[in-house]
Amino acid sequence: MPEFAVPMENIKDYTLAALTEWMTGHGEKPFRARQVFGWLYPRGITGFQEMTNVSKALQAELAAHFHLGGLATASRRQSSDGSVKFAFRLADARQIETVLMPNNTHYTLCVSTQVGCAMGCDFCATARMGLERNLGTGEIVQQAVEAGRALEPGKRIRNIVFMGMGEPLHNYDNLVRALEILQEDNGFGLSARRLTVSTCGLAPAIRRFARDGIRANLAVSLNAVTDAVRTRLMPVNKRWNIAALLDACREVPAGNRYRITFEYVLMEGVTDGLADARQLVRLLHGLKCKVNLIPFNAYPGSPYRAPPPAHVRAFQQILLDRGVLATLRISKGQDIQAACGQLIRGQQAPPPEPMARTG
Numbered sequence: 382m383p384e385f386a387v388p389m390e391n392i393k394d395y396t397l398a399a400l401t402e403w404m405t406g407h408g409e410k411p412f413r414a415r416q417v418f419g420w421l422y423p424r425g426i427t428g429f430q431e432m433t434n435v436s437k438a439l440q441a442e443l444a445a446h447f448h449l450g451g452l453a454t455a456s457r458r459q460s461s462d463g464s465v466k467f468a469f470r471l472a473d474a475r476q477i478e479t480v481l482m483p484n485n486t487h488y489t490l491c492v493s494t495q496v497g498c499a500m501g502c503d504f505c506a507t508a509r510m511g512l513e514r515n516l517g518t519g520e521i522v523q524q525a526v527e528a529g530r531a532l533e534p535g536k537r538i539r540n541i542v543f544m545g546m547g548e549p550l551h552n553y554d555n556l557v558r559a560l561e562i563l564q565e566d567n568g569f570g571l572s573a574r575r576l577t578v579s580t581c582g583l584a585p586a587i588r589r590f591a592r593d594g595i596r597a598n599l600a601v602s603l604n605a606v607t608d609a610v611r612t613r614l615m616p617v618n619k620r621w622n623i624a625a626l627l628d629a630c631r632e633v634p635a636g637n638r639y640r641i642t643f644e645y646v647l648m649e650g651v652t653d654g655l656a657d658a659r660q661l662v663r664l665l666h667g668l669k670c671k672v673n674l675i676p677f678n679a680y681p682g683s684p685y686r687a688p689p690p691a692h693v694r695a696f697q698q699i700l701l702d703r704g705v706l707a708t709l710r711i712s713k714g715q716d717i718q719a720a721c722g723q724l725i726r727g728q729q730a731p732p733p734e735p736m737a738r739t740g
């Protein structure tokens with residue numbers, strides 16, 4: 382087949398093992414793969430000729446087979462709290478969103494795993510897009526490369542949470558490869574405890590994740606304590622109800638410091654009853670876990686609202702008093718629609734408030 386007919390591949394779809402195999406298949410020494418990885422991550426070269434310790438011949442060969450999987454930044458908005466929401470344009474012109482959040486000393490990046498989402502949670506803005514497609518491995522890791530470039534020198538991304546658009550476990554293979562790449566010493570070198578995968582509760586995929594020994598934290602969006610409420614909020618509950626979900630969670634091996642995180646979105650009058658808090662304690666009995674409470678983030682047209690802060694604290698206190706570790710997620714980037722459940726294609730800034738008239 383003539384060479385121009387060979388479709389170019391995204392080199393960032395390749396794990397280190399796969400790239401090593403490619404190298405040996407092309408008559409190169411295996412260690413070249415590791416060398417190339419060092420240029421791809423986290424440095425994020427934009428041309429193969431930048432790899433100064435790689436021969437010109439190999440540079441040319443790589444350039445003939447691969448592209449670097451760069452993403453165009455369609456927009457970039459900065460929140461008053463310092464977080465930044467990127468909209469990235471993919472090669473097929475679809476868009477995804479990625480959120481960079483500063484903490485005191487480091488950054489956490491929230492990445493997308495799908496364009497849209499198939500899960501249909503009724504409180505989540507992304508669900509309204511439906512599922513357009515899965516992201517490739519390279520498209521997932523490139524979000525970290527692009528966001529990393531935007532940081533001041535000396536700063537780096539320390540945590541990556543798979544909590545952007547999409548259901549990560551619905552794109553299992555690409556997710557797992559992305560996790561592997563992000564952990565590679567010669568790449569980002571992030572340790573497993575710095576990576577968190579959040580799922581709406583696909584029980585068989587949770588079991589598979591555990592069985593495969595995937596090295597990452599697991600967060601599970603529980604969001605309700607009765608099947609009636611959870612089914613109304615999260616259609617996935619019809620397939621795997623709370624009992625089935627928690628059974629799968631009990632099979633995740635609990636290491637020394639390892640705990641599953643249960644995310645619980647507080648929606649006033651729907652999930653925030655103090656009796657719900659007590660029921661949550663009962664449900665989680667015996668599970669090595671912690672609870673992350675997320676007051677609902679509103680978006681244009683959203684049907685729910687967050688309870689008042691005092692009520693949120695009361696809910697949290699019930700968990701704490703009964704020995705359940707419970708943290709409160711202070712949502713970042715709400716003013717730029719970058720918080721949990723606010724990511725959606727083409728989300729425009731709400732129009733500015735009309736100026737109040739005096740007199």
Ligand code: SAH
Nearest residue numbers: 505544548579580581602644677678721722
């Ligand atoms: N699909 C995965 C990854 C998305 S993570 C999952 O469901 O876990 C997004 C988190 O934000 C989930 O815990 C979800 O329950 C929560 N969420 C969705 N919409 C929200 C909203 N409007 N306000 C607050 N949290 C929301």
